Amino acid sequence: MRHQLDFEKPIIELRRKLDELKKHPDAHALGLNLEVEIEQIEKRLEETRCQVYSELTAWQRVQIARHPKRPFVLDYIRGAFTGFVELHGDRLFADDRAMVGGFAQLNGHRVMVIGTQKGRDTKENILRNFGSAHPEGYRKALRLMRLADKFGLPIITLIDTAGAYPGIGAEERHIAEAIAVNLREMMLLEVPIIAAVVGEGGSGGALGIGVADRVLILENAYYSVISPEGCASILWKDRAATAKAAEALKITAKELKAFGLVDAVVPEPLGGAHNDPADAVALLKVQLLIHLDELQKLSSGDRLRMRYQKFRAFGLFQENNAPGSEVAQPEAAPTPAQPA
Amino acid sequence: MATTPFIKKTLGLETAEPAVTPPPHNNAEKVLKKPKLAGGRKRDIPEGLWNKCPKCSTLLYDKDLDANRKVCIRCGYHFPISARERINSLVETCSFEEMDANMTSVDALQFTGVTSYSNKLESYQKSTGLKDAVITGIGRLADYRLALGVMDFSFLGGSMGSVVGEKLTRLIEAATDKGLPLVIISTSGGARMYEGMFSLMQMAKTSGALAYHARKKLPYVSVLTHPTTAGVMASYASLGDLIIAEPGAMIGFAGPRVIKDTTQAELPPGFQTAEFLLDHGLIDMIVPRNEMKAVLCNVLDYLGVDRKRLAALG
Ligand SMILES: [Zn+2]
Numbered sequence: 001m002r003h004q005l006d007f008e009k010p011i012i013e014l015r016r017k018l019d020e021l022k023k024h025p026d027a028h029a030l031g032l033n034l035e036v037e038i039e040q041i042e043k044r045l046e047e048t049r050c051q052v053y054s055e056l057t058a059w060q061r062v063q064i065a066r067h068p069k070r071p072f073v074l075d076y077i078r079g080a081f082t083g084f085v086e087l088h089g090d091r092l093f094a095d096d097r098a099m100v101g102g103f104a105q106l107n108g109h110r111v112m113v114i115g116t117q118k119g120r121d122t123k124e125n126i127l128r129n130f131g132s133a134h135p136e137g138y139r140k141a142l143r144l145m146r147l148a149d150k151f152g153l154p155i156i157t158l159i160d161t162a163g164a165y166p167g168i169g170a171e172e173r174h175i176a177e178a179i180a181v182n183l184r185e186m187m188l189l190e191v192p193i194i195a196a197v198v199g200e201g202g203s204g205g206a207l208g209i210g211v212a213d214r215v216l217i218l219e220n221a222y223y224s225v226i227s228p229e230g231c232a233s234i235l236w237k238d239r240a241a242t243a244k245a246a247e248a249l250k251i252t253a254k255e256l257k258a259f260g261l262v263d264a265v266v267p268e269p270l271g272g273a274h275n276d277p278a279d280a281v282a283l284l285k286v287q288l289l290i291h292l293d294e295l296q297k298l299s300s301g302d303r304l305r306m307r308y309q310k311f312r313a314f315g316l317f318q319e320n321n322a323p324g325s326e327v328a329q330p331e332a333a334p335t336p337a338q339p340a
Numbered sequence: 341m342a343t344t345p346f347i348k349k350t351l352g353l354e355t356a357e358p359a360v361t362p363p364p365h366n367n368a369e370k371v372l373k374k375p376k377l378a379g380g381r382k383r384d385i386p387e388g389l390w391n392k393c394p395k396c397s398t399l400l401y402d403k404d405l406d407a408n409r410k411v412c413i414r415c416g417y418h419f420p421i422s423a424r425e426r427i428n429s430l431v432e433t434c435s436f437e438e439m440d441a442n443m444t445s446v447d448a449l450q451f452t453g454v455t456s457y458s459n460k461l462e463s464y465q466k467s468t469g470l471k472d473a474v475i476t477g478i479g480r481l482a483d484y485r486l487a488l489g490v491m492d493f494s495f496l497g498g499s500m501g502s503v504v505g506e507k508l509t510r511l512i513e514a515a516t517d518k519g520l521p522l523v524i525i526s527t528s529g530g531a532r533m534y535e536g537m538f539s540l541m542q543m544a545k546t547s548g549a550l551a552y553h554a555r556k557k558l559p560y561v562s563v564l565t566h567p568t569t570a571g572v573m574a575s576y577a578s579l580g581d582l583i584i585a586e587p588g589a590m591i592g593f594a595g596p597r598v599i600k601d602t603t604q605a606e607l608p609p610g611f612q613t614a615e616f617l618l619d620h621g622l623i624d625m626i627v628p629r630n631e632m633k634a635v636l637c638n639v640l641d642y643l644g645v646d647r648k649r650l651a652a653l654g
Contacts, residue, residue: 164574166594166602171612174622176593180578183547188555203531203540204574204593211544225531225540225571230598235453235533249536250449259448261537311548312509314541315502316448319440 005063008271011052014045053271056220058252059243062228064220065199066162069274071281072131073115073158074100076198079281080288081106081113087147090139093173098129098165099137099209101144106156107289112148114141114209115158118199131200132165138178138208145189154192154292157209162227164205179208186211187311192295192303194288196266197221198273213307214291215261217253218284219268223261224251261314264291393417409629418566418586418629422468423475423492426525430633431488436479440510444471445503449536457534460496470495472503473528476511478520482637484645487515489524493567500572501532505542508576512549516556521645523636525563526577530570543575550579559643561636564591564614564623582639583623584632585614591623 004012018041021034056064064070077084081104089095101114116133119125141157148155164175186193186209195212201223217223226234228246233239250256253265266287273280295303389402396415405412409429410419421429427436444461451457465471473495478487489511491498508524515522531539553560562580564573566589573593577583585591592612600607610616617623627635 164593166598168599168603168605168607168611171592171594171599172620174578174620176573177578177622179574179593180543180547180576183544183575184551184554184579187544187548187551204543204571207540207543208574211548223537225536226533231533244452248449248452249533251536256537259537261541308548308552311541311544314545315506315538316446316535317502317506318444318446320442 003068005060005067007052007056007060007063010048011045014041014048017041018045049270057243058222058246058249058255059228061220061252062200062222062246064272064274065222067272067274068120070199071273071277072120073117073160073198075277076158076281076284077104077113077115079278080285081111084113087144088140090136090143092136092139094134094136096129096134096137096140097127098131098133098161099141101141103153106285106292109289109292110153111156111292112144112153113156113158114144115198116161116205116209118160129165131161132163132202133161133205133208134165134167134170135173135175135178138164138175138182141209142178142182142185145186145193149189149191152191154194154296155189155212156288156292157193157195157212159195159197159201159206159210159223160199160221161202161205162200163202164208179204182208183211187308188304190300190304192292192298193307194291194295196284196288197223197262198284202227211307211311213295213303213310214263216264216266216284216287216291217256217262218266218273218280219253220272221253222246222251223253223256224249391419393419411629416587416628418588420493420527420566421629422494423470423490423525426490427475427477427479427488429629430523430636431479431481436477436488438475438477439514440476440507442471443503443507445501445532445535447534448502448538449534451534451536453534460534464495468492468494472507473498473500474504474507476507478514478518481523481633481640484637484640485520486640487511487518487520487522489522491525491527491572493527493529496532498526498528498572499530499532499539500528500542501535501539502542504528504532505539505545508546509542509549512546512553512576515558516549516553519556519558521558521640521643522553522560523563524560524576524580525565526568526572527565528568528570528572528577530572540571543571546576547579550576554579554581557644559640559645561639561643563632565589567591569593569595581643582625584625584627584635585617585623586632587614587626587628589614591617 021038024034084102084104086100086102098116100117104111104113116131117128118131119128145155193212194214195210196216198218199221201221203225206223228242229239231245231249232241256262257265264287266284269276269279391400391405393400393412393415395417398412398414400412410421447457470492474489474491476489489508512522560580561582562577564577564585566586568577568591570593590612591614596607596612614626618626
C-alpha cells in the first residue's frame with residue numbers, strides 16, 4: 001500500500017472514486033455512459049493535486065521530506081552518478097554506515113560524493129542508524145574530503161538526516177568536535193564543494209557536511225536549527241504545537257532561498273520526489289551539473305574567498321542604538337588571507 | 341572504552357538541546373537574611389545577601405563570594421559568573437577595549453512563538469544589563485595583548501544568534517589581522533532557536549574565521565564553563581589549540597534528556613562533566629577559576645606569543 005499523508009486525503013478520495021467508476025461492473029450491461037463523469041473527476045483530481053501541492057504548509061513539507069518512499073542518498077548516487085566506488089571507515093574507530101561516500105562520475109566528471117543514508121526498513125535502519133551519524137561518520141566524511149582535495153576531485157555532499165546521533169558513545173568520542181572540525185576544514189578545501197539537502201537538513205548534523213560553495217535544497221526538503229518537534233516542546237511546552245513551530249522556524253526551501261541562506265531550490269515532481277523518483281534524480285542532476293560547471297570556471301583562490309564571504313555574510317543584527325537605524329546585512333568581510 | 345550500539349529507538353528527536361535549557365545545578369538559593377545559626381556571632385555579620393552553596397550548603401556572604409570570583413570558599417563549587425566580572429578577573433585594569441558594544445539582535449524571522457522574540461530580547465536586556473550573550477574586545481592579560489570573547493549565560497541561556505556569531509567573528513578577524521592570540525570563554529545552551537537558520541549558520545561563520553586565524557599560526561585557547569553545549573560546543577568552543585574547562589562544568593553536544601530519551605539507556609556517572617571529558621581525552625585540563633589567569637599566562641608563553649614584542653605594541 002502506498003504510504004499516504006493526511007493532507008493528501010482529498011486526492012486519495014478522488015482516485016478511489018475514479019477507480020470505482022472505471023471498474024464499474026454493470027456499466028456496460030446497463031448501457032450507462034460514465035465517460036463524462038470520469039472525465040470530470042479526472043479534471044477535478046488534477047486540479048486538487050495542483051492545489052494541495054502548491055499550498056503545502058511547512059509541516060506538510062517536513063512530512064514529505066521524511067516520507068519513507070522518498071529517494072534516499074544512495075538512490076541519488078546510483079541514479080545521477082555512475083561507477084560509484086564506496087570507501088569505508090574513519091581509520092580511527094569504525095565505519096559509520098549512516099554516512100556513505102566514495103568516488104563516482106557525474107556526466108564524466110570524476111568527483112567525491114558523500115552523504116547521510118537512511119534505511120527503508122527496520123533492518124536497514126538499524127544498519128544506517130536512521131541516517132543519524134556518529135562522530136565516526138563526520139570523521140570519515142572529512143577523511144574522504146581531504147582525499148578529494150589532495151587529488152583535485154570536486155566534492156558533492158547530499159544531506160538527509162534528522163541530526164547527528166545523540167548517544168552516549170557519540171559524546172564519549174566527541175561528536176561536537178567532529179562536527180566543529182569539519183566546519184573549519186571545509187572552509188579551506190581548495191576543490192569545488194556543492195552541498196544539496198535532499199530530505200531532512202537536521203541542524204549541526206546536516207551542517208557538518210554542509211559548508212560548501214553552493215548550497216542547494218530540494219523543493220520539499222527542509223533545513224533547520226532544531227526539529228519542529230524539539231522547538232515545540234521547548235518553546236510551547238507542547239508537542240501538539242509542532243506545525244506552528246515548523247512555520248515559525250522558516251525552514252522551507254522557499255523561505256531559506258528568500259533569506260539568501262541557500263543558493264538554489266531544486267524542483268521536485270508534483271507531490272514530492274517519492275511520486276517520481278527517477279524524475280527527482282534527474283532534476284537534481286541537472287542542477288549539480290550547472291553549479292559544478294560554474295564552480296570549475298573559478299580559480300581555487302576565488303572559490304575560497306567567495307565561500308568564506310558567503311558564510312561570513314549570514315546574520316541579521318542592528319549596529320547602533322539610534323532609533324530607526326538600518327538592520328544591517330553585513331557587507332562582505334575583509335578578504336581573508338589568501339591561501340598559500 | 342564503553343560504546344553505544346548504533347541503534348536509535350525513537351525517531352525525529354532533535355539533536356540539539358534547547359538554546360535556553362537552564363543549567364542543572366545553579367539553583368543556588370538566595371536569602372535576604374542569614375538564617376539563625378547556633379551561637380552568638382550574628383552581630384559581627386553585616387546585613388546583606390547570603391548565598392547557599394548548592395554543593396556543600398555553606399552560607400556565603402555576597403561580598404566574600406565576589407572576592408573569591410564566585411567560587412565557594414569551603415568546597416570550591418563554581419557559581420555562575422557574569423561576563424563583565426569574568427573580564428575584570430582576567431584583564432588588567434582599564435586595558436579592555438570593547439568592540440561592537442551596541443550591536444543588538446533583530447527579530448529576523450518575526451518569530452511568532454508563545455511570546456515574541458522581540459519581547460524576550462527586551463526583557464533580557466533589562467534584567468541583565470547586557471545587549472546580547474557575548475562581550476568581545478581587545479585587552480591586556482599580564483604582558484599579553486589578546487583578543488578576548490566572553491559569553492554570559494544569563495542572557496537567553498548564552499544562546500548563539502547573529503549577534504554572538506558576528507561579534508565573535510569580528511573578534512577573530514581582528515585577532516587574525518593584528519596577529520593577536522585569541523581566548524574565548526564559552527557558556528551556552530546552543531543555537532538561538534528564535535533566529536532559525538541564521539543561528540545555525542553562525543557555527544560555520546565562526547569556525548571559518550578560526551580557520552584563517554589558525555592558518556596564520558596564531559594561538560587560540562578555548563575555555564569551557566558551565567554549561568557549554570550544542571551548537572557552540574559543535575563549533576568554536578571545540579576548536580581551541582588548547583581546551584580548558586572549569587571544574588564541574590557540564591559540557592556536551594546533545595542534552596542529557598535527549599540522549600536518555602533516544603537511547604533509553606542509563607547515563608554513566610558524571611556524564612558530560614568537565615572531569616568526564618578529561619578522562620575521555622577530550623580536553624587538555626581542568627583549571628579552577630581562581631587560577632585561570634595564571635594558567636592562561638603560562639600557556640600563552642608556549643604558544644609562540646612573544647611577550648616582550650606584544651608588550652611593546654600594547
Ligand atoms: Zn560549597
